[in-house]
Amino acid sequence: MTDPTTSPGHERLHAGLTTVRAALSRTVPDPGHLQQLVEARAVLRSAMDHLEDAHRDDFAAAHTALDQLGRLLRQHYPSACVLPFRDGTYRQECPVELAHLRVGLSPRIRVIASHCSICNQDPEDCAHLPGRAYDGQRCLSVITDAEIIDVALVGRPRLPDARITSWGIDLETLQTALGPTFSPGDQVLCGSCLSPCRGLNRQFENSTHG
Structure with missing residues (x-):
């Protein structure tokens, strides 16, 4: 029988927690750790996806750590929170934000x-x-x-990592939020992680193939 503590979800949770705890213990942000922190966002999102059904406490731990990491990056490494702009559209591709919409393919x-x-x-x-x-x-x-x-x-795809990796952001929404000086193509920082967690969006919980 496979030891549940060696499952992909638990391995990713352990790796993500180790990175977050080390980052939180540093008194001064270190740009040399930025890439490791960015990678940990994706690792913790995947941990949530793999732990959702059978390991609620560990799922919650991954969720909390991901929120902590998102806030830390936005406060101390804002370059990690720039919204990509492609083909005239801003994209949300941050694992922290994407993980809060519990939906898969x-x-x-x-x-x-x-x-x-x-x-x-x-x-x-x-x-x-x-x-x-x-x-x-x-x-x-x-x-x-x-x-x-x-x-x-x-809400719960059979393949845990079969998830949405990007969605577009309406330009009118950004214009309203950023004011008249905003122009499409300007660098825009996502600020979601600066606010308290709004909880998980489970609107697809009961969705099926119809």
Whole structure:
């Protein structure tokens, strides 16, 4: 049986917490650690995604650490919080902000051809069970041909890391917030992490393929 403390979610939580605690213990911000902190944002977001269902306390710990890291970066390393501007649109791509919208992508597919990773036979014709180890090798059903029927937005995708990585920000919203001196293309800093956490948005909690 796999030790739950060695799951991908727990490994990422441990790595993220280690980075955040070290950063919070430093009395003076160190630009040399910026890249490590930026990477930790993505690590902690992934930890949340992997821990959501079975490990509520650890999920909450990852959420708290991600909020702390977001605030620390915005206060001391604002260059990490610049909104990307591409093709005339500002994008929100920060793992902290994205993690608070609990939504993922769930593809529905029709498998046309597949084979067993152990014996290379059709999974319907072999005795190996997907997920079980045989002589140290984990059995998988390898899909070689498939048709995507549709993709749904769901609260808990089967693949935890199948998440939205970017969304556009309405220019009128920015114009209202930043005032008349704002012009599209100006450098804009995201300030979400300077405010208290608004909680998680679970509007897709009950969404399915319909």
